[in-house]
Amino acid sequence: MKEELQLLRQQAFINGEWTDALKGKQFSVRNPATGEIIAQVADLGITETKQAIAFAGQALVTWRATTAHERSAILKRWFKLIMLYQMPLAQLLSQEQGKPLNESLGEIAYGASFIEWFAEEGKRTYGETIPSPAPHRRLVTIKQPVGVVAAITPWNFPCAMITRKVGPALAAGCTLVLKPAAETPLTALALAVLAQEAGLPAGVLNIITSTDATGVGATLTASDTVRKLSFTGSTRVGKLLMAQSAETVKKLSLELGGNAPLIVFNDADLDSAVEGALAAKFRNSGQTCVCANRILVQDGIYDAFAERFSAAVAALKVGPATDHESQQGPLISSAACRKVEEHIADALRQGASLLTGGKPHALGGQFWQPTVLINVTSTMRIAHEETFGPVAPLFRFHDEQEAIEMANDSESGLAAYFWTQNIQRAWRVAEALESGMVGINEGLISNEVVPFGGIKQSGLGREGSRYGIEDYLEVKYLCFGGINQTGV
Numbered sequence: 001m002k003e004e005l006q007l008l009r010q011q012a013f014i015n016g017e018w019t020d021a022l023k024g025k026q027f028s029v030r031n032p033a034t035g036e037i038i039a040q041v042a043d044l045g046i047t048e049t050k051q052a053i054a055f056a057g058q059a060l061v062t063w064r065a066t067t068a069h070e071r072s073a074i075l076k077r078w079f080k081l082i083m084l085y086q087m088p089l090a091q092l093l094s095q096e097q098g099k100p101l102n103e104s105l106g107e108i109a110y111g112a113s114f115i116e117w118f119a120e121e122g123k124r125t126y127g128e129t130i131p132s133p134a135p136h137r138r139l140v141t142i143k144q145p146v147g148v149v150a151a152i153t154p155w156n157f158p159c160a161m162i163t164r165k166v167g168p169a170l171a172a173g174c175t176l177v178l179k180p181a182a183e184t185p186l187t188a189l190a191l192a193v194l195a196q197e198a199g200l201p202a203g204v205l206n207i208i209t210s211t212d213a214t215g216v217g218a219t220l221t222a223s224d225t226v227r228k229l230s231f232t233g234s235t236r237v238g239k240l241l242m243a244q245s246a247e248t249v250k251k252l253s254l255e256l257g258g259n260a261p262l263i264v265f266n267d268a269d270l271d272s273a274v275e276g277a278l279a280a281k282f283r284n285s286g287q288t289c290v291c292a293n294r295i296l297v298q299d300g301i302y303d304a305f306a307e308r309f310s311a312a313v314a315a316l317k318v319g320p321a322t323d324h325e326s327q328q329g330p331l332i333s334s335a336a337c338r339k340v341e342e343h344i345a346d347a348l349r350q351g352a353s354l355l356t357g358g359k360p361h362a363l364g365g366q367f368w369q370p371t372v373l374i375n376v377t378s379t380m381r382i383a384h385e386e387t388f389g390p391v392a393p394l395f396r397f398h399d400e401q402e403a404i405e406m407a408n409d410s411e412s413g414l415a416a417y418f419w420t421q422n423i424q425r426a427w428r429v430a431e432a433l434e435s436g437m438v439g440i441n442e443g444l445i446s447n448e449v450v451p452f453g454g455i456k457q458s459g460l461g462r463e464g465s466r467y468g469i470e471d472y473l474e475v476k477y478l479c480f481g482g483i484n485q486t487g488v
């Protein structure tokens, strides 16, 4: 490498240029562990968003004409650079998002894995030949890039939620306008530094940093040039963007909220269930859409599980990312803290009890004690709303049928988990759960090779895996007629 690249950028990235807002507006990015301002980032608006869309439209003409191998070579260079800069990227990510450094290092590697995976998958976007019902016709399909893609991403995974959209889009031959969350734009901009270094042409990836999510979202969805929207975030905003996209009939990928059940049957391996529930609930301090939101425990194992689990939760080390022993960082905002507080208060009011936690952490600010509630019931808010924080509510059930009914009693259907040592039950329950992903005796189920996505109001489409690139491709059917089989 020639020289260290400067990863901390405070300007937006449009058509390969680092760009200020037209009116010079900026917004502050804060470290959620300290409240300290760590950057002043360009605050772009509707006009700049329209410009970025136009540049992405122009860049599409040449980018879509490159071969999958050429695109793959650039993506592989990008992957290598991300891994080369894994530590500084992780430090930046922890600063703006708050998660412990080890989790950030893991997220950078996870994020990079989508770039490497789709660098390969892009070469395998096969069409088909279809046996023709008519002797004089030949029928084939080819796959072509959808076109310009708008991507809107959340703050909880500032790297991986970007790369699992941008990786397949670029590999397929699409260009993008990306709006990262206003809380965490710095990792996105740092990724752009490395993409440019890897040789990504100007205009292929544009990044709009903005606090006007409504205006930018409306501009992206209203645009006829933008042919697809890929969004990860709340169900409320997902529905809004879906409605806005109806006018121009965009292709949609929506990764929305979850309310994941985690079921522990009497025949579970208790050690494994405790370890898995800890991982599934407390990853990123509970701020993950696949985090277990409802822990359903069978009568016969309830007390033993509650005791072991709450001891493990109480032992979690809460602290800032600068303390390398931290396992739980701060929540992203004071609003997130309020939601956690409200869910706990509502549960306690309705008869739940605390086994551990339940209060703001002594560190102050946005740190919250990892919390376990017992005797939680379906009338409580926590049963139906995603808490998105470090609160584990333990529900009680009597038999398998009741567990399945409780698990499926949700508008969401993203992830579900259960623990059993009975193979028949494992298949039965896995098939009965209404969710896009199921962990069986396993609490961490995400990686780049598997299809990530939900059913019901958890969204549309799949990210990662061989399916992840399909959302960025259109199938075109070609009918070759007039074929003279005797030869002319």
Ligand SMILES: NC(=O)C1=CN([C@@H]2O[C@H](COP(=O)(O)OP(=O)(O)OC[C@H]3O[C@@H](n4cnc5c(N)ncnc54)[C@H](OP(=O)(O)O)[C@@H]3O)[C@@H](O)[C@H]2O)C=CC1
Pocket: 152, 153, 154, 155, 156, 179, 180, 181, 182, 183, 210, 211, 212, 213, 214, 215, 216, 217, 218, 232, 233, 234, 235, 237, 238, 240, 241, 255, 256, 257, 258, 288, 289, 386, 387, 388
């Ligand atoms: N599925 C998931 O991974 C996530 C789920 N959530 C759920 O959502 C709750 C709220 O989190 P929150 O951060 O507010 O999630 P949002 O859905 O509001 O934010 C996600 C992204 O959407 C953007 N956005 C917000 N409003 C609009 C709009 N009108 N048009 C276009 N884009 C918009 C945000 O921008 P900006 O940051 O500038 O507001 C951000 O980039 C969480 O508590 C959790 O339950 C949250 C994040 C991720």
Ligand SMILES: O=C(O)CCCC(=O)O
Pocket: 156, 157, 160, 232, 255, 287, 288, 289, 290, 446, 452
């Ligand atoms: O959408 C999210 O909340 C992030 C998902 C993290 C994962 O890929 O497991």
